[in-house]
Amino acid sequence: MTPEPPNRGGAESEPDGALSDVLADRRAKLERLRAAGIEPFPPTFADAETVAAVRAAHADLSPGEETTAVHRVAGRISARRGQGKMAFFDLADRSGKLQLQARVNELGAERMAVLTGLDLGDLIGVEGTAFCSRSGELSLRVSDFQLNAKSLRPPPDKHHGLTDVETRYRRRELDLIANERAREIFITRARMIAAIRRYLDEHGFIEVETPILQPLYGGGMGRPFITHHNALGRDLYLRIATELYLKRLIVGGLERVYEIGKQFRNEGVDTTHNPEFTTIEYYEANADYLAVAARFEALVAHVAAAVGYTGPHDFSAPWRRETFAGAIAARTGIVLTDHPDRASLAAAMRGIGIEPKPTDSWPQLADELLSKRVEPTLIEPTLLLDYPLELSPLAKRHRSEPGLVERFEAYVDGMEIANAFSELNDPDDQRARFLEQERYKAEGDEEAQPHDEAFVVALEHGMPPTGGIGIGIDRLAMVFSGADSIREVVLFPAMRD
RNA sequence: GCCGCCGUAGCUCAGUCGGUAGAGCAGCGGACUUUUAAUCCGAAGCGCGUCGGUUCGAGCCCGACCGGCGGCACCA
8 A cells, every 4th residue: 555654743643454444445546536537636626606605596496396507516525325326415615515416317327437436525526407306405416527636534424523522623624524513613713803803994993913023021911932033042932912012003103003913821721721822902092991991892792793693692882890899899798908918818818718829919819819709700791890000010000099900801701801901101100010020020920021121111202091902812702602612713722742 | 730530443432240342434345316314235344542560361450651621720
């Protein structure tokens, strides 16, 4: 048999046995086709319609009804029934499946034998006449066909599909072939991103691209990946957020900017975290966090409509709103302002059965309370407003509440999907906040943000009042598709070797 | 990193009290002009994630490791 090519990227090594027999059979068939003068990998199949378009053109046919309409479609053979003088095939393209009927008196014995000799998984293009079968199935009676590409490996089971989770993630192409649900999720994700772009483009925002390889990371909490540039002879960080560069563009007068792109955080993997993930951040001059909240609500409602969302949530504005401190008080009875120091707050937490970590600072304890007792309860779309200053080194001090900042996070299904604030534009305050972060870092907080002096110098040139937000695209895709794991909405999620 | 569950044919799965591994689909040979998980006949295919241990004997028991899922920790 033909030697296997070198393995790469997750293809398992082949054992002897059934699979190698199957591979040998398919390769033998390939050679028979070539010997018969059939090119197994032709360059093109022009002018094909989608299956959905063919279906739309004949939506009202009744069982047994014939037409004279000729259609060309292209796709993968997903099922075959019968093999004698007449055979039926299911042809699948991205838009759906269509039945094909092949008859020897239509094609001739030789072409019929070629067609019925093809394998499940082979890619074909066909031309045929539309009709409706006795049982009401729209079908094409094949008058001509072309093998578009030979498949040399067996596809997943035509009935049970592919359910093994590991195989679905590692070999997403097989998941997409076998599972319509997988195709739907990624189409929904694409429509969602397109709708976000459309909305922002129509509201005066311009799309920009800022560095992924950065001399200094920043703009969020999180540990970075470190890489190395050979020619420059220095280490660089993969970005963890787009925030600081985008605000420099606001300083530069671009006024409304957004960026959609990957962020990278060197942290754990679970159902809501993948080490590389996609965000959209946008910044708007002369807006505060309340204006951002209103636009965010409008944006999500717009996206929900664009993807045809029919799930359990109502995304129409305004969303339910709570304050950070109010939400904690309502769930735990702990009033943060009654516990202004670490020891007092830690004692209060022990009183409700949470053992605080000895290394946590006051703001980290407050954050712990939030994530343990509040976040899981935020199922319906909710905005949580007005965070403690210490948790928010890039946000502007609250106009009326000392110790707080003008910030909100958006939650759905107990999951944070967005984080926004009135951006801090006082350069002296920003520098002081960075210095405070440096102190946390020196005390061992690995996620504290490094001091970015270039950013502060940019602020010294003057940044208008600005509202900004970062939205987790993957999590939003989970919400809109009903997926319960981020791996279901990331095409190739991170896996061990 | 810790805890629990899981890993049997290309795919989907069964495998009793430890006794030497099965089914459907796919594939192979054959029949079949309206099927819908097409049907029927025939032949074939896995030594059970890996390594080690207990045993006369291990897919079943024990240990380690690898991988997956879930939870905890961490984070968005």
